[in-house]
Amino acid sequence: MKRRDFMISASAAAAGAALLPKMAFAAANRIDWYTSSDQNIIDFWTNIIKPKFEAANPGVTLNLVDAGDSAGLQAIEARAVAALASKADPQADFFEGSEARLPPGALEAGVYVDFSKAGLSNYSKLNPLAADIPQNITYRGSQVLLAYDTTKLPADKAPKTWADLVAWIKANPGQFIYNRPDKGGSGGNFVVRAIWEANGRDPSKFTVDNYKPETGDPMLQKGFDILKDLAPSLMDQGAYTSGNTQSIQLLSQGAVTMIPAWSDQALSAIKTGVLPETTGLVQLSDLALAGGFTKNTIPVNGVNKAQALKLQDFILTEEIQSAIITELGGFPGVSWDYVSKDLHDKYKDVIPASIPTWPGGDWDKNMKDGWYRNVAPNVDRNA
């Protein structure tokens, strides 16, 4: 071999060797954090939680990674499950916006920490409404509600029940839009609300493991029929935006009068001026739109498991819980007794007594695909 060839291959090997270790192992004292949530949550972590946590725990850093959406997060979690079986390093320590029942088999494999036995000092403060299996733990909640333009629809005329809402949409064609259910929870939970309406307004009929095609599909279909009936009265006779943010954009441009929106996104949009001060928010009183507490999970095999647990305990402290209300517009994950009294009094009108939830897994999957096949097409948009 000639000298030059040797040099080329030697330097290539050296470059490869320098790159490899970084790719293969998680760094000690660096919490690899993944989320399925939207940008406002990542901003909240970057600007509030990360600096506070790193200041309180010198030497520990937070590596915040956006996994895109829940399917993206599940791909990372599947890696942790595989790593547990092969006793390898999952390169992940903390999952925000997670669900311990997913990916299928993760719970049985025992990949997630049981928080009831993890010895967190703030565990007892958690809001009882958020009670779930002990592998899931929360720190914030939010709910879908209706955001509308009070200059076009006075607050006292805003619909308070599903029947009022349907009547309003039909009486004001082109003034309402929701996003495709798989592209964001505001539209997704609007679709869910229609399905509940068609099935006796009883969310308890839908659980994470009771979907069966022969009984489930007709239940979903009844909800789709309601939505199909609404379609000609939506913006552009049946247009659907591709995300929570795009719906808010249309409301802010005055293209529509009302949209379903996440409470935290709507409140921060009003705060930053994306939505005007004249934006009104209303929740349906016969049965609220779905919402829920965001769940976190921690893999048992993460290199920085101890620090990750410390982080979960940290975000349940009064300091961060208050910031969730004031900075994020969300609900605290702890009981309202554990946030400052001023905040408690200021927000007592929006403190929810119950938050209906929609299960992930098969119901969710069939709701989304069924919507695409039944509600989205079949509309003659030129009519």
Added chain:
Amino acid sequence: MTLGATSDIVGTKTQGRGLIGLLLVAIPVVLVAWMVIYPIISAVVTTLWMPDANGTDAFTLKTYRFFFSDGYSLANLQLTLWTTALCGIILLVVCLPIALYLRFAKGRLAAYVQGLAIFPLFVPSIILSYAFIRVLGPNGMVDIILNAMHLPKIRTPYLTPWGPLIGLVWDHIPLTVLILLAGLGVVSDASVEAARDVGAGRFRVFWNIILPKLGNSILVAVSFAVLGIFSSFTLPYVLGPAAPEMMGPFMQRTFRDLYDAPNAITQAVISFFFCIVFGLFYVRSVVKNQRGRG
């Protein structure tokens, strides 16, 4: 343009130089084989060789049968083909005059036009999508201008099949213009002037002198645009209607929301077969070019 000279580098003049040449092409060839050819073969095999009712692997066409009997999937394929074909035609109509102008015009204005034509190359498609909503969306800039002139509002193309179409055409202008411009480089000033001397008008020069030399470049430009548009994702995702979807968002949704890998791979294989036709056009034209010069 200097393929003859490059082929000398990999020529067999000395043993050592030949080895380096092979090593240099080895990396891209291995990468293509590993990350393109192998996945394609594996995709075709996975969709044709699946466990049957008894759980044993057997040859089956069921996912393909499902795709071609499912009205929803076919509507998505049809929309993709419609968008691709229309984009290809509009791109040629828009870009050919720009390229001709840039080939023959001199001076500062031509430089500005070139800069403007290449500009979309530097705009990420997600930025383009949101800008599109602001400008052409409901109550967007166009509506505001029309309103100021007391004209009625436009029917917005946002969330209709025309949304991604307009975005994709804008996005593909630079590449198409550059390829056509490179092709026009072959047309010598002398031949154009000679034709003018014998009294040929503008159209005759274009039709009899320029177009025969440009055929290949047009084919390459259209193939590149079609390959990019067929598999596009961001613009149809953000700007397009909920249904029918283009193949890109449809595949992504089938795979990630429905966890239905076999059907998603089937959609990919079907897309691949439509794209390969244009890929072959491109390869054929490159080979023809090389033979013509070699």
